[in-house]
Amino acid sequence: MRLTRLLTAGLLAGLMLLGNAQADKILIFLGDSLTDGYMLPRYQAYPAEIQKLISKDALQWRVINAGLSGDTTAGGLKRLPKILEQKPDFVMIALGYNDVARQVPLAEIQSNLKEMVTTLKEKKIGVALAGVFLPESVAKNERLAFQAMFHKLALKYRLPLYPNLLHGVDFETQLMEDGLHPNHPGHIQMAHEIYVFLKPHLSGTASKHFWLF
Numbered sequence: 237m238r239l240t241r242l243l244t245a246g247l248l249a250g251l252m253l254l255g256n257a258q259a260d261k262i263l264i265f266l267g268d269s270l271t272d273g274y275m276l277p278r279y280q281a282y283p284a285e286i287q288k289l290i291s292k293d294a295l296q297w298r299v300i301n302a303g304l305s306g307d308t309t310a311g312g313l314k315r316l317p318k319i320l321e322q323k324p325d326f327v328m329i330a331l332g333y334n335d336v337a338r339q340v341p342l343a344e345i346q347s348n349l350k351e352m353v354t355t356l357k358e359k360k361i362g363v364a365l366a367g368v369f370l371p372e373s374v375a376k377n378e379r380l381a382f383q384a385m386f387h388k389l390a391l392k393y394r395l396p397l398y399p400n401l402l403h404g405v406d407f408e409t410q411l412m413e414d415g416l417h418p419n420h421p422g423h424i425q426m427a428h429e430i431y432v433f434l435k436p437h438l439s440g441t442a443s444k445h446f447w448l449f
Contacts, residue, residue: 260297260298261296261325261326261438262322262324262326263286263290263297263298263299263326263327263434263438264299264302264319264327264328265282265283265286265299265300265302265303265327266302266312266319266327266328266352267302267304267312267328267331267366268303268305268307268330268331268333269306270303270333270401270418271301271303271330271401272301272303272305273303274305274413274417275414275417275419276413276420276423281301281303282418283299283300283301283427285423285426285427286427286430286434287299288427289427289428290438293435293439295438295439297325297326300322302315303330306334308331308334308335308338308340308348309331309344309352310335310340310344310348312329312331312352313351313352316355316356320355320359324361325361326361326362326363326364327361327363327364328363328364328365328366328430328434329349329352329363329364329365329366330366330368331348331349332345332349332367333368335348342382342385345385346385349385350389353365353393354393357393363393364396364397364398364433364434364437365386365395365398366397366398366399367383367398367399367400368401368402369383369399369400369402370382383399386399387399396433396437398433401426402426403426404426404428404429405418405422405425405429408422411425
């Protein structure tokens with residue numbers, strides 16, 4: 237009888253764990269070196285830090301870091317089928333900086349982002365865009381046009397927009413590794429800022445209307 241009770245309890249515990257695993261939704265960060273955690277182990281990059289915050293709030297989301305150092309919007313678009321194989325419920329796209337560094341025309345960047353967004357939305361997957369403020373070494377008109385592109389896409393497709401992935405970090409030298417890539421404390425700061433932006437969408441409390449952060 238005791239053995240039966242133990243087996244039954246073990247089976248129930250296993251089913252509970254399986255149920256929890258099945259209940260987890262998937263959040264993917266599709267980005268470049270800023271998401272990948274350049275010069276850091278993956279477990280110190282902001283997606284891993286966001287997973288800690290999600291777990292602390294007992295939200296049933298599993299985070300996947302799909303950052304790839306050096307990636308562009310064209311690369312992200314090419315990788316999208318593999319991303320879809322993960323069956324995400326929400327994807328935050330954080331690409332574009334390397335396109336500018338490689339002098340990719342803005343129209344091409346916008347087209348690649350548009351295709352990723354429309355593909356995800358057609359599959360009923362939640363989408364958010366993350367831009368990044370370009371350095372002052374880039375001409376002012378180019379910087380403004382780049383920022384405006386993200387706003388236009390967010391307005392057109394009614395997407396949550398996080399205008400600057402490095403918000404709270406990019407002017408803090410102690411949080412930067414090399415002037416562009418954040419160190420571990422920088423990624424922790426990024427995670428807290430981004431989580432404030434994403435939490436309403438993950439917890440189901442976000443407005444049904446798009447909003448900009």
